[in-house]
Amino acid sequence: MTYHTTRRRILGFTSCLALMGSLMATTGNSQASPTPQRAFTDDSASQSAQYAPLPSNQTFWDALALEPRDAWSRLAEAFEWQEDVDQARVQHWIDHYRQSPRNITEITERARPWLAWITERVEERGLPGEIALIPFIESSFDPTARSHRGAAGLWQFMPGTGHALGLRRGGGYDGRLDVARSTHAALDYIEMQAEQWYEGDIELSLAAYNAGAGTVNNARSAALSRGQTASYWDLKLPRETMAYVPKLIAISAIIAEPEHYDVELPRIEATPAIAEVPVTRPLKLDEAAHLAGISRTELAELNPGLLGHQADPRHVERLLVPADSAERLVARLSSGTSRRAVAADGDDVYVVRRGDSLSGIASRHAVALTDLARWNGIERLDALQPGQQLTLSGS
Template identity: 55%
Template structure:
């Protein structure tokens, strides 16, 4: 949880009358601070000087450093003061040295994080999760929301297709929710919290290991460790090598972000607020049309919306378009209200649909604005993975 100093709390919560009262209190020396001898009520110059000093100290206390995404992130760090065992710390130090050896890579990755870091930090903080969790995309995708692995994982959080489907991330020929930073971030944090609660009594390092290797792999490792009289904590498990390095990497990059000067690393300036605005749409819209209406570069819209595979948003798959924050707020409001030449009436739902190669129940449901359960009920489908190409599905009760 983000920690604020006492003065920050006063600033955020105090009314003008409260601040006035604080000023009055600050201008009067306390009894403890008054001289024990030689004090006279007839020394107004001394009183004025003393009062001025107290007021000056009060306002000095109100001078805060400008907030950035990095400063907000550091406030929410929770692991930096933890004492690790010598063996665990050695694993972290190994990765600190690895990252320090290539500062240009850190510069590239953190620069790529510029549009996303403030938003992700806010989402992590809202859940009272350690701020270190916001740096998982550094490890997973180098903060590239369009990243794809040779194994099929995609997006900032590198979801495999099956995992994304299970978490409700829509995936079809027009849209891939794994590439949508808004929806994939929510899904990733849901997944981390869910596994921590379901399997590990809230233990986040074990949940992160399961995020990387799967809960089955981690649970077996925990049982093996416990059978040998060990605690079953992450640091004494025997896991696949990538998973053994996963949490140490996160500790290492967080340590560098916490004190970049110590490690001779320069971090890019990133504003404390997200660099984009959200536009909720109920109608289809191409990025070309949005670019013209908002007077922003189409390439900027494409970078903010990598989940739109065909350069257009279809509300049957996604309803949120991200636009640069400098776009006209008036036009953003008009788009949200559906005032666009491209507004279309949604197509009626057909009575039937023939399954094509590559289809799955999730994509079919999203394409026709239906739920998977609705299609399964109409077609007496017990398992969604039994669909076959050429199969005719009933979509409507009529």
């Protein structure tokens, strides 16, 4: 069966060709996961309708209540490839994952912050739910994962592929490690390749995600010459790519029917635990954490792409924050008093005034000019702007 995408936006034909040409030059998105592949479990992949007694003032439909979903059951509802579970290659990987039950808890706990949010992004695009599990086989859901071949992040982007997809590197930032940005890029890439080369076939696009479109296209040509349909299951591909889609379906099969496979997943809420907040000005993690009412450590863990611990809008479009802190952070960032309020909390933040110079600020606060510039990621000493916030310590 061929699975097709429904695009939510129109890509310009010229820009699409240019980008695909760049991506064709790469050797594939990732060649090896940095950690062993593992099995996964689920505690409530199915759900049933519950019917409450009908008070005299209620209708049948008023009384109908669905059992609350968790993230795994929500994900399972979006699966589209379960008819391929009987494939021999899929069964091989189901057996493989079931032999490593002690790895299940580690992987699924690591997925806790990200799973529901990524599932929601996949749902928005109308993609098969299995796509949300790619980080399981790519990085074991470790957003800081790096392979020995140079791939990085949840989605294991190689440097060239990441660059072609707009995942910036430099200035204390690596977009491949940015969970939000890399997730959007990965889904864009999968949809774009499916439409550009494979008439919407997502399985073929996933093969290209792993091995490169050139490799897959050559394998398709060979399959057609043999009189085959040139679907993913007909292709002769590198060993890792031959296993790529079967691994994904095997994991999804276990999640769809956890009791059948005698496995169990930790409960994760179906509602995303994180939210994106636009970055509209240079923002130190210390300040952002203060405004959001969370710890700096928690914010840093949600934003591993910020290698320099500062979000600069020239490089970083959005921060990920706990969902219940997002509204507060947005409100305080947009408030004209938020900066003064932060400065008033202590002496470690200074709000630049008109006429200030970096050397003058350093002198008044008894810190070295070079330290002050380094702590704030300032390269041009004459580039201060009124209202800009400077940290006065390296902590």
